[in-house]
Amino acid sequence: MKSFILASGSPRRKELLQQAHLSFSIETSTVEEIVEEGLKPEEVVQQLALQKAKDVWSKHPQALVLGSDTVVAYQSDILGKPADEKEAKAMLETLSGNIHSVYTGVALCSQEETITFYEKTDVEFYPLSEEDIEMYIRSGEPFDKAGSYGIQGFGAFLVKRIIGDYFAVVGLPLAKTVRELRKRGIHPNM
Template sequence: MKPFILASGSPRRKELLEQAHIPFSIQTSTIEETVEEGLAPAEVVQQLAKQKAEDVWSTHQESIVLGSDTVVAFGEQLLGKPKDEGEARATLQMLSGQTHSVYTGVAICSAEGTITFYEKTDVEFYPLTDDEISMYIRSHEPFDKAGSYGIQGFGAFMVKRIVGDYFAVVGLPLARTIRELKKFGIVPTL
């Protein structure tokens, strides 16, 4: 089996690949991420995932490299990680009682070529009170997460329903990723 590298410092992606029993190492991409104007969210996450994977692969060409990126979209608005408490509060107020979409893109690079794919999951929030939003912000969980929340942590209390892949919301569509990695000879080892 060729060496397999995760081109991400995300602890959530690391945990998901460990859960899948796939041996890997981590090499974080240092590329300055750029996105073309006017792209749909699905195209944005695939483009960013590909940039990360290709950046790491360029110095590890004997390996299989996986890059991934996640964005939260509310209508046409992309919601990244909040810059501060005010932005986190505004985002959570906007998502309160509403349905938004989470897009996670994946790129797998090897000497044989690159594949990209994405998963879209719709997430509906319960209506949130100002006190609930303040409590969540005090947890500090919103600050390193797209859309200002983490479904796998304390933020789960806000989620009424999801339609799609839960793991894609966490940061990596695990079942699809395992199937795609198999094409590159990367398989779970038990």
């Protein structure tokens, strides 16, 4: 059986693949992420996922390598990970009471082929008070997450509803990913 490598240090992606009973190793990509100007969010996440997957695959050409990336987009702005508390607060204020989109891109690289796909999920936040935002920032959760929140943690209290794939918001569209992996000989261990 072909070895399967996750090109990500994300604990959330690791947990999701474990939840799907997949055997894999982890090698974090060290590629400098470069995004072309003027790309749509779905193009950005696929491009970044592909850069990560190709970087790791170049060191393990016999393996199947999965790269992934997630961004939060509000109107025409892509919201990455906040640099500091001030930026986290600004992002949360922007998302407060509004609907935004979360895009997660996936790239699979192997000797046979390279494919990319993405999932878009719309997320609506409750209107957030100053106290809500300050409490969430004090939790420390916003700082390593696109858009300054994590739906799978304490940040769940921010979310009024989602339309789409919950797991894509967490960091990997799990059902689609498992189906694509199965087509390529990577099956859950049952």
